[in-house]
Amino acid sequence: MKNDQKNFVLFAVLAAVILFGWQPIASYFFPAANPPATKIVEGKSEVVPNPGADPAADSPVAVRDRALVLRETPRIAIDTPRLKGSINLKGARIDDLVLTRHKETIAKNSDPIRILSPSGTGDAYFASFGWSGNGVQAPGADTVWQASGTRLTPTTPVTLTSQVGGQRYQIQIAVDDGYMFTVRQTIGNAGAQPVQAATYGLLSRRAPPRDKDTWSIHSGPIYEIKGGVNFDVNYTDVDEAPQKFDTQGGWAGFTDHYWLTALVPDQGKSNVIQFRNTGDNVHQADYRPASLTTVQPGQQVTATSRFFAGAKEVDLLDRYEDAGVVQFGNAIDWGWFGIVEKPIFAYLDWLFRMIGNFGVAIILLTLTIRLLMFPIAQRQFASMAAMRALQPKLKVLQERYKDDKPRLQQEMMGLYKQEKVNPVAGCLPTLLQIPVFYALYKVLMLTIEMRHQPFVGWIKDLSAPDPLTPVNLFGLLPFTPPSFIAIGVIPILLGVSMYFQFKLNPQPMDDAQKQVFGLMPWVMMFIMAPFAVGLQVYWITSNLLTIAQQQLLYSRHPGLKTAPAK
Structure with a gap:
């Protein structure tokens, strides 16, 4: 009895540590979800601003008004199905770009995501292309280029021209219907002596990026060398010392949770890729050929290079990889379980395109996974039934050899062999679900395809936590509870489904273990509350299917529901 009480107290302390200490741990290893897309006020959903959104031009964050900065320089408009913005003819910079298909919030009148902004603004972020070398005068940041047109579209490229000293420079810029620019840089030597240039x-x-860098979702410098994408350099590393890499081909840039910019030099040449801090909290990624020409x-x-600036849409990244940008599909930080995550995403995305509702697609994905695992579950239940029948014999052995552990292990293994029981077979389905569950978590968190996708009722964004909580009477009380206690309806349903699932499990013989399993669903309810609703929908569906599966398998293995013989 004392041991039972001791075990229960130990579990209670452990549960409290998990409950109160989970959030700081999870924020690094398992980022919970995107910021809430809505809040419930007086029983109605209201769109909330995205706290990571691009600051307004007149906000304190901005150094100068963006509209004013844009008017100060001559520009060429960029107009594609996915991009709008402009090229700055002063310095030949691509420094004004928004993503027309992705909004800051779910509101219909929401501003589009801004990915590039000109120098002089608080969130300056731009790409520039030029030359350096020996015996050559090259255009600089103040050079005003002459343009062949006034509008860059997928069907109308533009050519920028500049004459400096004895050299004539051209930058031809083309853009496709996605997020990729093709840049052809030409130097013509009109002088009397040879020059060396690259x-x-x-x-x-x-300024710091809008997304936090975590263990499972990288935000910061990203590069590809020697056939592999690297996420191991962060901004603090660059602050301490420049990061330089020699490679064949390669590419480099900056990644956020959903957005990416990347410079892609000639993939057939040797290049030097570098990240460095240029001062005043400015980080730079650049490339140059390994030798002068x-x-x-x-x-x-x-010389021809490419420049990507846009959303990390899986199909587009794969398309650019097929077009020769090495490992570009892995610009998404799939991690260790990429071999599982990519098929899960492909199937989930196919279901979504067929049905049109991402939540329903998640439910059908869960049903598919459970059906595939059903044969394994059958073996698990058979093993559990056999192990339960062996409990009285195991108790006898434990009492007989309690002072001789090696002999006890030997006798137990002999009993398992005699009865043809595998003691670890019951754990196999659980172990198999761990990579599947984590892979689905990564898919739902990483891929932009679920961002701002509604489900039913008040669920307007499956990538965010459930905004509807009984703590403030579902929004009828005029206050917003802290996230720690703002348990939404969906997490509550998760706890209830887990409770009934545990009730159907074979009851442990130890009273302390019974109490542990009785509390576990409610502990998990608090742990899962900050996670994306899409992940909770998966878990609830999985629990309900497990309950139905258990009812079926209990009918085939009735020994699991009866107490072991003594």
């Missing part, structure tokens, strides 16, 4: 491209980003008088040399 192209470069750079990305400059001011000699340009003879009267000759010209062209």
Whole structure:
């Protein structure tokens, strides 16, 4: 009896540690969800601003008004199905870009996501292309280029031209219907002596990013060298010392949770990729060829590179990888379980396109996973029934050899062999579900396809926590409870479903274990509350299917519901 009480107290302390200490741990290893998309006020859903949204031009964060900065320089408009913005002819910079298909919030009149902003604003973020070398004068940041047109579209590229000293420079910029720019840089030597020159491209980003860098979702510098995408460099590493890499081809840039910018030099040449802090909280990613090119008088040399600025949409990234950008599909931080995550995403995305509701697609995905695991569950229940029947014999052995542990283990293994029982078979389905559950968590958290997707009723964003909580009487009371106690309706349903699932499980013989399993559903309810509703929908559906499955398997293995013989 004393041991039972001791076990229960130990579990209660452990549960309290998990309950109160989970949030700081999870915020690093398992980021809970996107910011809430809605809040419930007087029983109605209201859209809330995105706390990570691009600051308004007149906010204290801005150094200068963006609209004013944009008017100060000559520009060429960018107009594609996914992008709008402009190219700054002063310095030949792509520094004004928004994503027309992705909004800051779910409101119909929400501003689009801004990914690039000109120098002089608080969130300056731009790409620039140029030359360096020996015996060559190159255009600089103040050079005003001449343009061949006034509008860049997927069907109308533009060419920028500048004459400096004895060299003539051209930058031809084209853009596709996605997020990829193609940049052709040409230097023509009109002088009397040969010159040595090399192209470069750079990305400059001011101020900290909107997304936090965590263990499972990287936000910060990203690069590909030697056939692998690397997420191991963060902004603090760059602050301490420049990070330089030699590679064949390669690409480099900055990634956020859903957004990416990347410079893609010629994939067939040797390049040097670098990240560095250029001062005043500005981080830069750049590339240059490993060697200079000699340009003879009267000759010209062209180098082609690409520049990506947009959303990390899986299909588009894979398309660019197929077009020659090495490992570009892995710009999404799939992690260790990518071999599981990618098929799960492909199937989930196919279901969504067929049905049109992401929540229903998650439910059907869960049903598919449970059906695939049903044969394993059958073996688990058979093993559990056999183990339960062996409990009296195991108790006898434990009493007989309680002072001889090696002999006890030997006798137990002999009993398992004699009765043809595998003691670990019952754990196999649980172990198999761990990578599947984590893979689904990563899919729902990483992929932009679920961002701002509604389900039913008050669930307007499956990638955010449930906003409807009884703590403030479902929004009727005029206060917003702290996140720790703001348990939504969906997490409560999760706890209830888990409670009934545990009730159907074979009851442990130890009273302390019974109390532990009785409390576990409610502890998990608090733990899961901050996570994305989409993940909770998966777990609830899985619990309900498990309950139905248990009822079926109990009918086949009635020994699991009866107390072991003594």
